[in-house]
Amino acid sequence: GFLSGRQENVLRDLRRQMTQAAEELRFERAARLRDQIMAVEQVLERQxxxxxxxxxxxxxxxxxxxxxxxxxxxxxxxxxxxxxxxxxxxxxxxxxxxxxxxxxxxxxxxxxxxxxxxxxxxxxxxxxxxxxxxxxxxxxxxxxxxxxxxxxxxxxxxxxxxxxxxxxxxxxxxxxxxxxxxxxxxxxxxxxxxRLPEPPRRIECYDISNFQSEAFVGSMVVCENGEMAKSEYRRFRIRMHQDHPDDPRMIREVVSRRLSAGLEGEARFTKMPDLILVDGGQGQVSAAAAALDELGLAIPVCGLAKRFELLILPDEPEPVALPRNSQALYLVQRIRDEAHRFANAYRILLQGKKQTRSALLEVPGIGPTRARALIRKFGSVARMREATLEELAECPGMNRKAAEALYQYFRDAEVREEA
Incomplete structure (x- = not known):
């Protein structure tokens, strides 16, 4: 674009894309386009x-x-x-x-x-x-x-x-x-x-994530006044599962735990939602509605089904189809996608910790309790590997012998990698 003298056209097109992204509430894309515009303008300024x-x-x-x-x-x-x-x-x-x-x-x-x-x-x-x-x-x-x-x-x-x-x-x-x-x-x-009496100022969205029947987790993301409120996000490790996926049951558990905590006055959950959105269809929506009924709460709930992006309501035979270009559809899609991302990120984190524990259990003298303590203190294997012998020994529950075994394990691993 620049070499052929079309820089103004490039900027005009980028600005158009940025405006469109903002109108669709895709603010992350709008921010990236704004940065591109600034970069192009800086290139021109160098002249x-x-x-x-x-x-x-x-x-x-x-x-x-x-x-x-x-x-x-x-x-x-x-x-x-x-x-x-x-x-x-x-x-x-x-x-x-x-x-x-x-x-x-x-x-x-x-x-x-x-x-x-x-x-x-x-x-x-x-x-x-x-x-x-x-x-x-x-x-x-x-x-x-x-x-x-x-x-x-x-x-x-x-x-x-x-x-x-x-x-x-x-x-x-x-x-x-x-x-x-x-x-x-x-x-x-x-x-x-x-058909809500007023716009939902606080929307909470829930999603479930697991991989190969392990690391079952739930996420709650919050949208306040149309903006994602990341400080309000919460995550849950699923307690009630039979080592196989059961999304509706898990949605019910997560929604029930969150709302119960709010009713009990737990500080992290005192704000109650105006609308509950779940990632899924009728099964997930019915499960969330059951959790609400059990607690005696009358909070509107709906689901966003992935295939046709329809809003599913409890006890309603027909879904609600939002217009394809409506701001409401862009908003619920953005909230749903954020819940999905947050759930997957937590599940990946737990899987990484599990793999780390498995690796540590190979070391003589390191059992599950010491492995958990090491992960809590250092956060990752990479940081453990960088630690001194004294730092490993200072970890709660560790003794000198176990620390020496772990320290030697990391040194041997370095030799294997170099070979």
Whole structure:
């Protein structure tokens, strides 16, 4: 696209795809496309000569509007603008001092920055300018100047960065408004389709995962006001199983355990759902409804059947078909897929731990109890292998003899791998 001069078409197409992804509530894809757009724009910016001076400069601008604050950075190397970035600042709203916010940003940013330029242009004076300048000089190994330009080309650079920062803030707010608008529309459509009295502000979705009749697990993911609330996710190891898959029975167990914990006031489960969504058909839906009946709860429940993406309701002979392009369908698909991903991730984690325990049981002196303690302490075989003999011996339940056997086991394994 670039070599044939079609870069604007490329950007236009990427922006169209990003807008479409956002409208479909596919925010992860929208974010990836946004990053691609920024990368393309940075490639184009490298062609722009900003300054006749062949120095390396970082230009920093600060803007604040409607309670939001952002910093924009231009990276100028050898007089050419090679890239830019913007950062949304937390806690730098209307009441915060702008120059203090800039100073804190400079200190935090250059703590980990890969490159320190010869000159840093700031929008205002900072109290610790001489201290920060000396620190940057020590990091760079040569002279660094902190400058607050008041006129000329340098001032125009800061003003240009400020304009970009305002644009970035407005774009961020526009994206947020679009997300909230689409999410609200999706919840209203879903409430109408399910004949709910009001949009479900908290949706909990449940899924079951197992592999070859082992590592039976359940997941609960939460969507609040149309956004996935990852801090609310919960996972369950299935207790009642006969070493063979029985998804409806397992769904009933997980839903029952979660809601019972909520009724009993357990802190992690005090928020109750407005809608329960299960991954599956009539069997899973009936199982979840049975758990609700048993606990005397009247919470709406439905299932999303994979094959035709239909909503299954308890005691309803006909499923509900959401329009193919509806925001409600995009939302429930996204929630269901997230529950599936979360369940599989937990199952894979447990399988890995089981395989680790099996490997440890080959070591003389390591039984199930010590194997569990080692996994709890180190987390993985790789970390155990890196541990010293003393660190292995310090693990609860271990003694020197068992630690030596395990340490030697890892050394022998290294020899086998090299051979």
């Amino acid at each position: 722009k000569v900003i300054s006749a001076r062949m120095v390396d400069q970082d230009v920093i601008a600060f803007v604040r509007e409607d309670g939001s604050a952002a910093v924009q950075m231009f990276y100028i190397r050898g007089g050419k603008l090679i890239g830019q970035n913007h950062f949304v600042l937390e806690g730098a709203g209307e009441d915060a001092d702008a120059c203090e916010a800039v100073q804190e940003f400079v200190k935090q940013y250059y703590q980990t920055a890969a490159e320190i330029p010869q000159e840093v242009l700031l929008p205002c004076d900072i109290a610790e300018a001489s201290i920060v300048q000396a620190w940057l000089r020590s990091r760079r190994g040569s002279k660094v100047e902190i400058t607050v330009p008041v006129r000329g080309d340098k001032r125009r650079l800061v003003e240009m960065a400020q304009e970009n920062a305002l644009h970035a803030l407005e774009q961020m707010r526009a994206e947020m408004r679009a997300r909230l608008s689409n999410a609200d529309r999706a919840l209203r459509e879903l409430a109408e389709a399910l």
